[in-house]
Amino acid sequence: MSHGFFTIISRAEFEALLKSFPQLSAETVGLSRASGRVLASDLISAHDWPLQDRSCMDGYAVNARDVFGSTETNPGYLECTSTLSIEEIPDIDLPPGECARISTGGLLPDGADAVIMVEHTQEMGDTTIEMRKSVAPGENVMQRGEDAREGKVALPAGTVIRPQEVGLCAALGFDELKLIRRPRVGILSTGDELIEVGETPRPGQVRDVNSQTIATLVKQASAIPTRYGIIKDDLESLKAALSKAIEENDIVLLSGGSSIGVRDLTVQTVEAMPDSSLLAHGVALSPGKPTILGRVGDKPVMGLPGQVTSALVVMHVLILPLLRHLQGDPRAFDPSRRPMRKAILARNVASKPGREDYIRIRLEERDEEPPLAHPVLGKSGLLRTMIQANGLAAIPADAEGIYADQLIDIWIV
Structure with a gap:
């Protein structure tokens, strides 16, 4: 039952819930389409490579x-x-x-x-x-067998296929690989105020930005997005659209309808699905607190904040790792796999303890010195803050901020 307020859990607790979803099944894929995918089983070499010194x-x-x-x-x-x-x-x-x-x-x-x-x-x-x-x-x-030995594992299950792995597979004669299936992601935009991108907005209306940006990020994670258009804020319309999206996809993302008030409609819709449960009503993340996680059968259903910056941060921090996890990537949630740079913070940044705060950062390059990290402050409904930013800086939940002149890690996004 919904109560009109958030029950906040930590990012680590939220990630643990995401990790509970099983990886997807395997499929056979041609080598030319394998890059970015995850190997489903050990690749055993049929011969030594090189064959001779x-x-x-x-x-x-x-x-x-x-x-x-x-x-x-x-x-x-x-x-x-x-x-x-x-x-x-x-x-x-x-x-x-x-x-x-x-x-x-x-x-x-x-x-x-x-x-x-x-x-x-x-x-x-x-x-x-x-x-x-x-x-x-x-x-x-x-030397003979230096790359691979006959009958031995050349690449273990869980390996993310990069161009160099493609090269080894080609050298060993594998023109097809058994890979974890790419997740199919259904994207529903909810809100009576939304209109299609090609329409002209009247006062009070906004174009559907989130489904476009979300679909683009989904593709970056080697997943397959399907946009289901704009769904009005009424229970029956949401139920019908969600039911169809769940049937046709491995994960469903609802953009909007996750804040207090309209959030209850998303919660009710998830709970109305057969074999469903609501796992989380909020996460100690800023921006992105009003994120919802549900389970329908063995499929995750997530309600994203309607504000575009909040939705993008949640995509980077939680959903893109989930998509990699579903594809069998054993390091999907490992922060060390993020593309990072060191930079000097240009000014003090305050934060409220109890939440992990993600600050948008614009990097200023300098000769022979770490770049300066300029916080890009602004409202979470403005695209400008993300467009001007090169990356994100995370302030831990137990900190009240970070100080100017401090060397910090910048997550390049």
Whole structure:
């Protein structure tokens, strides 16, 4: 039952509720569409990679013992007895005192365990090569199985696929991967004052900004947004729209209708759904306190604040990590994965203890010094504060503020 006031829980408690939702099922995806997704099961290599010891550089294949102690002032000398073709398997056994010319990617012959770069050598005649640097065994060599071993885990489940992981998968012959499914996110905008973006507002009306910005952020988290348009502030309209969105999506976001008064309508709508429960009525976050979390079946339903800055902060702090969590990212809520910069705070900023306060920050770059962090203050209904900002600074819930000239972390958003 709703009571017209908030029951505030901490951000950590709210995150614990979000973590209770299970990750989504897996699907098979082509390698070209895998970037940003999460591996659903261990990737087992079918063979060693590289298949054989290969040169990393253009130069000469040598036995490291033959160039031990060689320097520019005290060079060593080896006889170059062959030139190795990059596409062929060497059929020679390199004896002591000899070397073989080799190109990047070429296979090392038996008897060689290192490569000396061509710029550290000098041709002294038809076959004599002056060696002006010593090398250690394995130097400038990609050794067999160094990237992956046959029958071993090349990438563990939970790995977020980046371009470098795509490269390894391609090297190992995986043109398809089993990945956690991308979350489908239904976005409902609620409010009698809202109109579509292409319409002309009358006094008292505003264009639907939140669903556009929310959908854009959802895409950044590799999720799939679907906008369900503007829903009027009446119970039956909200119930019908929410029921459809829950059926077609993995998570539903309601923009607006989460503050005291109209909030009760969102709460009633969530509670009217079959197999539903209300998990949270508010979070100790500023801006973003009037955030609602419900569960319908095993799907999260969240009510976001109607003010655009509040909604964006809640998206960054809570919902984007939730979307990554649903995709199986084990570090979804880890603050260390946020893109951060150090900066010097330009002025004192006060905060009310008991809530985690996110201050919009504009960075001023300086030569050879940390940038200055200028707080961008303003009302949470103004887009200007987010447009002028480069990032966010978090003031802990147990602090009364942060002082000027303090070195602080800036979350780049």
